[in-house]
Amino acid sequence: RNILAIRGDPPRGYDSWVAVDDDLQHCADLVRFIRKEYGKYFSVFVGAYPEGHHNSPSLEQDIKYLKEKVDAGADAIITQLF
Numbered sequence: 001r002n003i004l005a006i007r008g009d010p011p012r013g014y015d016s017w018v019a020v021d022d023d024l025q026h027c028a029d030l031v032r033f034i035r036k037e038y039g040k041y042f043s044v045f046v047g048a049y050p051e052g053h054h055n056s057p058s059l060e061q062d063i064k065y066l067k068e069k070v071d072a073g074a075d076a077i078i079t080q081l082f
Helices: 027-038 059-072
Strands: 002-005 043-048 076-079
Touching: 002 027, 027 043, 027 059, 043 059, 059 076
Parallel strands: 002 043, 043 076
Antiparallel strands: none
């Protein structure tokens, strides 16, 4: 019972990603929602970018976002290299 909690790419035809729910602006919000609704029923995996996400202003900020995902309840991290 695993979930990969990621924001995802913008829908086809859009240049940027836009949240459809004010309570789910970031991946950490999704992780908190899953934990609140389902407790530890699922293992929650999140994404990370070892070289930094292209939308992040800095690697330091990207690491802070990653820590927020872990603090929200993520069990494991999956990386993607470009």
